[in-house]
Every structure is written in structure tokens, then in C-alpha cells.
Amino acid sequence: MAVHGPAMTDVARLAGVSHQTVSRVLNGHPNVREQTRLRVRAAIAELGYRPNGAARALVTGRSQVIGVVAQNTTLYGPASLLAALEQTAAEEGFAVSVGSVRNLDHRSISAAVERHLSHRVAGIVVIAPVESAGEALERLPQDVPLVTVDGDPSRPVPLVTVDQVAGARAATRHLLDAGHRTVWHVSGPFDWFDSVGRIDGWREALLAAGVDPPPLMPGDWSAASGYRCGQMLARMPEVTAVFTANDHLALGVLRALHEFGRRVPDDISVVGFDDVPEAAYFIPPLTTVRPDFDAVARASLQMLLAQIETGTGGAMRQTIAPALVARESVAPPRR
């Protein structure tokens, strides 16, 4: 096993040139005679030669690999992001190496980044939606291209983020516009920036409408916690509109309301966040906010490549606006 494939010299010998000429053909160097180029290409094809990335990385000091640090790649958001990132990176000729971590604390993040650095990745994308991750990033070596996704807006690190505030504002406005007097909110965990942003947007929209925000119901992204909050909401007759921080929470809320005989949207309207593919098939189909994960992935990769090429650090920042997707879970209050 492990019969090593042909190396550049083998190709060179077959094509009757020096290995350096082969290298030039491979890297698209201009000054190679067309005829030579073809001979080399033929030799490459004949031998099934594949350049050795390790050797290249060694001499150039950079591999064609981008490291991604993420927490829970099972959740819909992170998973979509990762997939989109991988697609985009592949188009640019980069491979993606995942370093998922159990916790987004300083130690875990640093360890994951270390692992990536020791493989000499060209750059790192950190999907770091929580507070504690921020600190970890500040202590990192300054000389590696790095982009944060959904990270801490208050830190001077290149950042691409979904506009949580705008999305939450749109969701809340949508409910207010339908005629609801106020909107309740089932939030995500407080140490997630996504949660905080969505809470802010919800609060802003209410205040802008002259409404005093009702108490927050804290959840943890899971349908289970949505269900628990839903049980409380169902028992409060004055509740007519709920905005949940994601679709899974909404699912839990829907189920609780259903159990208590409160109909959606007749008695209570519900809006989620994320637009998971199943949201259209909840009972009833869920009105929700759809972040554009592809756009986020594209933006972060672009930002990262810019850093890799220019060598500039810079604290760039880009925000992707999400879109409201109206379905049947919202209706005017029955008065």
C-alpha cells in the first residue's frame, strides 16, 4: 500500500523537460512554449500525476486549505453555513478543514485554531456566535488571515454577520402590522450574539411602535425549550402574537399551543427565524425570517481571500440582510 504516485521529476523525464518547466505549466506561468506545455500536459495525464500539496505548502508556507472552526455543525444554521463555505471555497480551489468544538470557550477555540495553524492553513473562518469566543480570538496570533461569522460586533476583528436586528425588527413589525397590540418573544441563549441581536430588534420594533415590551421568555434554541415556553404562553389569554428566535423554538411553541387548544393563527400568530426547509410544513406553515447563508459564506470567503492575497489585516465588516418569508402562521388578532 501507499505506493507513492509519480513526482514532478517523473513527469519531467517523460516529457523531456526539467521539473521546473513542469512546475511552470502547473502554475500557469506565461513563458512556456505552447508545444512544450502540451507535451507536459500529456505526460501528466499519462502518468496520472497529482501535485503534492504538502511539498507545495512547505515551500510556499501556505496550503490551499481553509480552516473552519464551528461549534455545533448539526444545527441547521451552522450546517448550512459550513456547506456553503465549502462550496464557495472549492470554486476558488481551496479545501475546507473543519475543526468543530464542543464548547465555544477560550480553551476549545484556541485548541482548534492551533490544530489548524499547525497544518498551515491559508486562513481561518470562525463561526463564533458566543461571547466567550470573542476573547479567545483576541489572543490569537495576529499574522493569520481570519474572518469571524456571527461574532462579536464590538471587537475589531473582520466580521461577516447576518443582520439579526433587522430580521427581528421585520418579524416583529410584521406582527404589529397585522394588528397585534404587542408581540411576545421566545429568545435564544443570552450568550449568543444571534440571540442578543434578535432580542434587540424585537425590542426596538416594539418601542418604535410605542409599545412596552412584555417579559422575555428565554429558550435555548431547542424545540424542547420552545415547548416549555409555549405552555406558559398558552395559559395567558392576552397573548396573541409570538416571535421566536428560531424555527425549532417555534415548533415547540406550536405544539404547546395546539395541546392547549389555542389555534394558530386564529388565536395566536407565530413567527420564527431561519426558514429551515421544513418550516413550510409545520402546522400551520410558519412565517419566518430567512438569512442568506450563501451570501454570508461568499462574503466571508471573499474577505478571507482578500486578506490572504494582500496580507492586510484590517477590521472589515459586512452585514447580510435577511428576508421575511410570509406563510400562514400569522393573521390579525380576533380582537
Place this chain on the structure above:
Amino acid sequence: MAVHGPAMTDVARLAGVSHQTVSRVLNGHPNVREQTRLRVRAAIAELGYRPNGAARALVTGRSQVIGVVAQNTTLYGPASLLAALEQTAAEEGFAVSVGSVRNLDHRSISAAVERHLSHRVAGIVVIAPVESAGEALERLPQDVPLVTVDGDPSRPVPLVTVDQVAGARAATRHLLDAGHRTVWHVSGPFDWFDSVGRIDGWREALLAAGVDPPPLMPGDWSAASGYRCGQMLARMPEVTAVFTANDHLALGVLRALHEFGRRVPDDISVVGFDDVPEAAYFIPPLTTVRPDFDAVARASLQMLLAQIETGTGGAMRQTIAPALVARESVAPPRR
């Protein structure tokens, strides 16, 4: 930017030894005096030295990276598998490089594998649940450690797979045991082995009970297709029990049944497959079959590492049994 970190020689100089001794310390070679080992470790720590994976890969011919080829890492199954794989690999000191592909055809798979090979990955895990992927794998270079997950059982390739047949049989049996005369099935796409296995298991269980299988309703994993099938099922008064090939299909079916006023489980019982985290919060909570993704990941990695270490190819094979999770979507027929 890209200020190259210290190399092994720098550590050696600081510790007053040769670079080879540093290498020995790093690789846990036994014959190093304790005192020397400590001096070297101190120097490593002081300089913040990080071994260069590219150099190591170049000289050993193998990197500490495992390549994973998968299709749609947004789906719950593949995403969970990927995450579990990454966790397990990290524990063994391996990084995971993802090469997701849009289609699982010969060209795409080969291209993804090529990319991994050119990075000299230590081994490759292919999550190749469809027919067309099988061919691609047979034409691959023989000298690379490779494991297939949920691949073609009829090909002589190392394979780890969830026991789809057993899972489907259990689901169907569960419905029959509850007293249903027969069980309908909403399947996944026919070119997925997962689908085929689940269809087989369903059919087997019915035949074993002396029941003639009713016509199959073909779906495509999505809630949307489940919804379409559900609309048909809802109109057929004789239908009292449905087994769907995954939970998303079940969600679509539930919604359709709900719209047609057919209650679950009073009028119709439903069983899904996958046990997505939200399944417990469907309306009603979904009885389903839970494959153990962690076990699959562990088994495949173990198999891969065995190949890497021994250099043996061999057509090993391992099957992971799924477990039925009973919830409220199943009840006896009202007769």
C-alpha cells in the same frame, strides 16, 4: 503578515540540543533522557513552536488529515455523521477535510477524491448513499485507505452502514403489533441505498405477517414530497398506518393529514426514521427510528485507522442497528 513561526532548529538551539532530539521528543520516542525532554518542552513552550504539518506530511508521505466526501451536509443525517466523524477524528489527532459535492455522480466524486489525494490525506471516508457513487469508487486508486458509509452493500469496499432493513422492519412491525392490518410506506428516492433498504425492511415485515404490501408512495426525503403523498393517503379511508422513510417526510404527511381532518394517531398512525431532535415536538410527537450516528462514525474511523496502520485493504463490513423510539403518533386502529 505570514511571519513564519519558529522551526524545529530554533527550538533545538534554545534547548541546546539537535533538531533531531526535538523531533524525538515531539514524536514520543522513548530514548530521550527525562531532563533533556523537559528542556525541549520548555523551549517549545517558550517559543510557541508548532510543528509544521506540511513538512511532516512531505517526509512521511501521509498527513494527519482524513478526507470526507459527502453530498448534502445540510440534511440531518449527513450533518450528524460529519460532526461525529470530526469529533472522533480529533480525538485520534486527525483533522477532517470536507469535500462536499453537488451530485454523487462519477465525475463529482472522483474530483472530490482527487482533491483529497492531492493533499495527501491519510484516508478517505465517503458518505455515498447512492448508486452512481458506487461505480466511481471502484475506479479509484487502490492504494488509499478508504471507508464507505451507507454505500453499496454489493460492492467489495469497506463499508459501515446503518441497518436500514432492520430499522424499517422494526417500524413496520411496531405498527402491525399495534393492530393495523397493513402499513403504507412513503419512501425516499430509489437510487439511495437507504431508501432501498427501508423499502425492503418494510416489505419483509409485511410479508412475514402474511400481508400483501400496498402500493409504494415514492418521495424524495423532503417535507414537500411527504406533504404530497400525505394528501393522497388522507383521501384513502382504508389507510390507518404509514411508515415514512424519514422524519421530514413524516412532517409533510402529518400536515396533510391534519389539513384533511384525519387525526394522528386516532385515525392514522405514523412512524418516521432518523429521530431528528424536533421529532418529539411534532404534532403529535413522532414515533421514529433512531440510527446511532456516533457509533457509525466511530466504526468507520476505526476501520479507516486500521487500514492506515496495517496497510491492509480488505473488504470489512460493519452494520449498526438502529433503535425504535416510541412516541405518541402510533395507536391501535379504531377498527
Place this chain on the structure above:
DNA sequence: GACGTCTCTGTTAACGCTAACAAGAATCGG
């Protein structure tokens, strides 16, 4: 026709590490 200036190709030297060998110091049996 001599002299710069391109264009194309080859030669040599790293990159940072491990493997193979060599050699000095320490230990041990008799």
C-alpha cells in the same frame, strides 16, 4: 554585424521535517 532585450528552459538551493546511520557515554557481566 555587434549589442541589448525578450522568450524560453535548466540548475541549484532552500522549505522543515523524519529516517537511517554513526558515535559517544553509560551500564553490565564475568
Place this chain on the structure above:
DNA sequence: CCGATTCTTGTTAGCGTTAACAGAGACGTC
């Protein structure tokens, strides 16, 4: 206390690639 083993360390030679330089023709210009 000597030769044989064992432990510990150092030296040297690559791994396969790119970068830097050098050289050989071809071409144009004065």
C-alpha cells in the same frame, strides 16, 4: 577492569515542490 550491550544524542540525506538565478536562442535596433 575489559569487551559487549544499551541508552542517548548528533550528522547527514532526502521528501517534492517553488524561487532565484543563469544561460541559450531568437529578435530587433543602430
